[in-house]
Amino acid sequence: MSSLIDVENLSKQYRIGHAKSTTLRESLVNAITFAHVRHKAQDEMIWALRDVSFSIDRGETVGIIGRNGAGKSTLLKILSKITYPTSGAVKVGGRVAAMLEVGTGFHQELTGMENIYLNGSILGMTKKEVDRKLDAIIEFSGVEKFIDTPIKRYSSGMRLRLGFAVAAHLDAEILVVDEVLAVGDAAFQKKCLATMENLRARARTVLFVSHNLAAVENLCGRCIWIDGGQVRMDGETHGVIRTYMNSMTSSTAAYADLEGLENRRGNGKVQFRSVEFLSPEGTAQRVIRAGDPVVMRFHYAASEPVPHPSLGFRMYTDMGTLVTETSTWHHGIHIPLLEVGEGYLDLEIDCLNLMPAKYALSLWATDDSGAVVYDNVECGVTLEVESANIYQSGKNLDSRNGLVFFPQKWNLAGTLPAARESARHAEPV
Amino acid sequence: MRPADMPRRSIAASCCFDAQRNMRSETLTEFWQYRELLYFFAWRDIKVRYRQAAFGAAWAVIQPLLNMIIFTLLFGRVAHFQSGNIPYPIFVYCALLPWTYISGVLGVASMSLVNNDPLLTKVYFPRALLPAGSVLAGLLDFVIGSFLLVGLMFYYHVQAGWSLLLSPLVILLMVLLTMGVSMVTAALNVRYRDVRYALPFLIQVGLYATPIVYPATMIPKRFQPILALNPCWGIVDGLRACLFPGQPFNFKLMGTSVAVAILVFVLGAFYFHRAEKSFADVI
Numbered sequence: 001m002s003s004l005i006d007v008e009n010l011s012k013q014y015r016i017g018h019a020k021s022t023t024l025r026e027s028l029v030n031a032i033t034f035a036h037v038r039h040k041a042q043d044e045m046i047w048a049l050r051d052v053s054f055s056i057d058r059g060e061t062v063g064i065i066g067r068n069g070a071g072k073s074t075l076l077k078i079l080s081k082i083t084y085p086t087s088g089a090v091k092v093g094g095r096v097a098a099m100l101e102v103g104t105g106f107h108q109e110l111t112g113m114e115n116i117y118l119n120g121s122i123l124g125m126t127k128k129e130v131d132r133k134l135d136a137i138i139e140f141s142g143v144e145k146f147i148d149t150p151i152k153r154y155s156s157g158m159r160l161r162l163g164f165a166v167a168a169h170l171d172a173e174i175l176v177v178d179e180v181l182a183v184g185d186a187a188f189q190k191k192c193l194a195t196m197e198n199l200r201a202r203a204r205t206v207l208f209v210s211h212n213l214a215a216v217e218n219l220c221g222r223c224i225w226i227d228g229g230q231v232r233m234d235g236e237t238h239g240v241i242r243t244y245m246n247s248m249t250s251s252t253a254a255y256a257d258l259e260g261l262e263n264r265r266g267n268g269k270v271q272f273r274s275v276e277f278l279s280p281e282g283t284a285q286r287v288i289r290a291g292d293p294v295v296m297r298f299h300y301a302a303s304e305p306v307p308h309p310s311l312g313f314r315m316y317t318d319m320g321t322l323v324t325e326t327s328t329w330h331h332g333i334h335i336p337l338l339e340v341g342e343g344y345l346d347l348e349i350d351c352l353n354l355m356p357a358k359y360a361l362s363l364w365a366t367d368d369s370g371a372v373v374y375d376n377v378e379c380g381v382t383l384e385v386e387s388a389n390i391y392q393s394g395k396n397l398d399s400r401n402g403l404v405f406f407p408q409k410w411n412l413a414g415t416l417p418a419a420r421e422s423a424r425h426a427e428p429v
Numbered sequence: 430m431r432p433a434d435m436p437r438r439s440i441a442a443s444c445c446f447d448a449q450r451n452m453r454s455e456t457l458t459e460f461w462q463y464r465e466l467l468y469f470f471a472w473r474d475i476k477v478r479y480r481q482a483a484f485g486a487a488w489a490v491i492q493p494l495l496n497m498i499i500f501t502l503l504f505g506r507v508a509h510f511q512s513g514n515i516p517y518p519i520f521v522y523c524a525l526l527p528w529t530y531i532s533g534v535l536g537v538a539s540m541s542l543v544n545n546d547p548l549l550t551k552v553y554f555p556r557a558l559l560p561a562g563s564v565l566a567g568l569l570d571f572v573i574g575s576f577l578l579v580g581l582m583f584y585y586h587v588q589a590g591w592s593l594l595l596s597p598l599v600i601l602l603m604v605l606l607t608m609g610v611s612m613v614t615a616a617l618n619v620r621y622r623d624v625r626y627a628l629p630f631l632i633q634v635g636l637y638a639t640p641i642v643y644p645a646t647m648i649p650k651r652f653q654p655i656l657a658l659n660p661c662w663g664i665v666d667g668l669r670a671c672l673f674p675g676q677p678f679n680f681k682l683m684g685t686s687v688a689v690a691i692l693v694f695v696l697g698a699f700y701f702h703r704a705e706k707s708f709a710d711v712i
Contacts, residue, residue, distance in 0.1 A: 014710065081553040083709040101551045107473055109480045121469040122552055 003055035003093075004174065004205055005079070010088035012049040012074050012229075048074040050229040052088070058173075061206045063220035063237060065213065065244055071229040072209045073178060076100060079207065080176050094173030094205075097124055101178075103163025108152040112143055112162055115151055119166045133169045140191075141165035161188060168195040175199060178209045193219070193394055213241050214387055218394025245287040245386060255284065256381040258363075270306050270338060270365045270374040273299040275381045280348070289388035290356050290397070290405070296347040298363065300375075306338040308368040311345055316360045316379065323359060323403055329370075353406060356387040357399040456555070456702070463555055470562025474537070475569055489570035490577050493529045497522040504642045512644055515673050516585045519578075523672055524641040524665040526574050527603050531661065532632045534567035538611035539628055542619050546712045556705040557698070560611040564604060571600075582672070590674045599667040602690055606660050609694035612701040619704070619712050639665055660686035660693070 049071045056062055064072050077083045078090060080098035105122040106115050116137055120130040130137075138144055141162045143154070151159055177196070196219050199206055210216050216223060216237065223240040225233040227247075233240045256275045264271075276297040279285045288294055298311065312327020326347070328335060360379035366372060390397050390405055397405070460467075479485045497518055504510045505517035512520035538560040542549060545559055582589065618624035639661040640648065648656060656662060663679075663686020670678045 077550075077709065082550065084706045096553070098552060101547070104551045105545070105548050107477060109477045110473065114476065118469050118473055121466045122548065122554065124463075124554070127465050 004058045005056040006091040008053050008089045010049055010052040011086050013045050013086040014048050015045055047229050052231055054234055058205055060222060061200045061220045063216035063223040064209045066226035070226045072226050076176050076178050076209055096174045097170040097172035098176045099167045103159055109150055111150055112147040116166055123170055137165045137169050174205045176207045212396050214389045214396045215394045217241055217389045258377055258380050261380055264377045266373040266375040269304055270300055270302045270309060272363045272375055272377055273301050287386050289386045290390050291388050292352055294349050294352050297344050299344045301342045302338045302340055305340055309335055309338055309365055311365045314362045318358050353404050354385045355397055355399055355402055356385050359383045459555055466554055467558050467561055470558055471565035474563055474566035489573040493525045493574050496525050500642050510643050519581045519585050521642055522581060523669055527664050527668055528641055530567050530571045531607050534564055534607050538563035539614040539618050539624055542615045549712055550709050556708060557701055560615040564608045564611060589672050592671050596671040599664060603664045605694050606690040609697040612697035616701045616704040619708050641665060657682055657685045658689055660690045
């Protein structure tokens with residue numbers, strides 16, 4: 001069976017520069033003086049997409065990721081026939097519903113109800129279809145009370161919910177979704193993700209563009225990474241996101257050079273040279289994601305033999321809150337002697353349960369009692385923890401959700417009626 | 430249900446297009462599928478038009494009525510234009526009715542694409558539905574205005590004959606022409622916003638280049654073949670012939686108007702179809 005969507009060598013070129021400023025007068029003048037023939041070569045052309053090919057089978061949920069301006073939206077617009085390719089071909093074997101924006105075509109003067117019909121119709125629903133789904137849409141939107149009020153009186157959140165409610169009830173074979181989840185509050189996002197999940201369960205083919213990598217990872221089995229208008233990678237989601245993240249972050253994340261750093265105290269008998277962040281296998285880890293295992297390798301140099309040192313670090317948030325302090329001394333580890341020369345010390349972390357944020361590390365090396373300071377580097381190292389699908393739920397967590405998370409599990413047994421019953425009977429009278 | 434078992438709901442919905450800008454799906458089939466959207470666009474236009482206006486839909490009557498009064502005072506009383514055996518007010522109103530429709534719709538339809546740019550850049554549907562919606566919505570005002578015409582005919586004791594039954598054909602011609610021109614101006618407006626400024630002027634010229642306030646007999650013979658290329662004349666003349674007894678159909682004029690209107694429509698559709706591919710990029 002051939003695939004549902006076939007994209008072959010798709011390219012789209014945009015002219016940038018004075019494309020928008022042309023007026024009829026200029027055009028006429030150009031036509032007369034043949035200026036357009038002379039100027040055409042000077043116009044700057046950019047390729048929004050270049051030789052993009054892929055095919056998507058029925059029932060697949062495909063995430064499309066990439067930096068801003070990589071060509072994701074252009075791709076979606078071509079797939080949904082809003083704009084046309086410069087070269088190449090697209091074959092689509094079904095009705096495409098595009099959700100590139102929520103509430104497209106809403107009219108301020110019309111009531112919520114009227115806008116449901118209008119918007120539904122614009123998105124390709126028949127009136128009958130809207131009639132049938134009307135109750136569900138209104139309930140989903142949560143604006144029942146204001147359904148007969150012109151939407152110019154709505155808050156932006158209400159408008160958003162109403163728009164999404166209509167879109168969520170679309171019944172097309174192919175659904176193209178662009179970043180709608182990026183807007184709205186947490187409750188709204190939750191609803192959106194549930195809807196996406198629902199669509200996937202109904203074996204619809206979904207193309208999903210988002211910057212919310214956790215959501216992509218959770219929803220999509222396959223992921224296409226677009227970079228500079230080309231398909232950089234196409235495959236199983238986890239691998240693609242990982243490679244994408246690695247390319248995103250600059251190489252400094254893996255390695256912090258401390259040599260020549262002025263801002264340090266201590267007598268310098270032992271000095272930190274650098275810090276490396278490694279995977280458990282020992283390869284440099286350019287991106288550290290919440291929940292990842294990580295090995296911190298502290299490189300040092302001793303200028304003379306140092307007996308009984310202890311080495312450690314304090315970790316701060318960007319607001320200066322101490323997150324944790326750890327050291328060889330805290331672990332009760334006794335280092336008999338550091339020989340002259342260079343060496344390193346590894347701290348192995350099974351699960352870096354920090355919320356995504358930037359953290360600063362202050363390194364220190366002292367003698368056994370802590371009285372003599374060999375080296376102290378205040379906030380010399382930055383640890384950037386990237387977001388990840390921490391609870392395997394697709395929810396994007398960040399510093400607003402706190403500093404740390406624990407290995408955890410919710411148990412719903414107590415919410416079941418039977419459990420409540422027995423709990424009540426167990427209570428002393 | 431396994432994905433592979435899902436039936437193809439509609440073959441016509443599938444599409445295939447390439448860089449040659451050939452949509453191989455049937456355009457007309459697509460229009461049929463989207464017919465409800467045309468209705469909704471027209472409905473929206475109507476719903477919104479007189480919102481927050483104290484007189485509401487009465488404006489559909491007030492506008493041509495005021496024009497009629499002004500023209501009657503100016504050209505009927507002062508300039509003493511001859512309108513044959515028909516009272517001047519009804520003579521001019523009968524022509525103002527289609528003219529109000531054409532000029533009014535052109536104004537709205539020309540802006541229909543530009544004013545809906547979020548739709549053009551975010552959703553796909555046959556783009557021609559936007560100007561078509563305006564063309565359809567304008568008919569409501571036309572119908573409301575017609576009631577006044579009926580009243581005027583009673584008042585002036587003008588009795589229509591069987592030829593009245595031909596008036597739908599003239600109205601069809603009017604709609605065809607308006608749609609043809611609208612497709613050109615609306616599409617042109619996407620690329621060149623000059624249309625917004627040029628159009629009111631063109632409409633004003635049209636008002637005087639069409640025998641609306643003056644009878645066709647005032648046009649010098651040698652100019653008549655040129656002015657006959659303006660299909661509005663045929664529409665106005667045709668409508669008068671439908672309504673007033675003793676006004677014969679000028680078949681030569683009507684034939685020319687029909688030919689020109691069809692030509693405008695076909696060329697307009699052709700230009701629109703060519704231009705619509707780039708709407709989302711240019712707007």
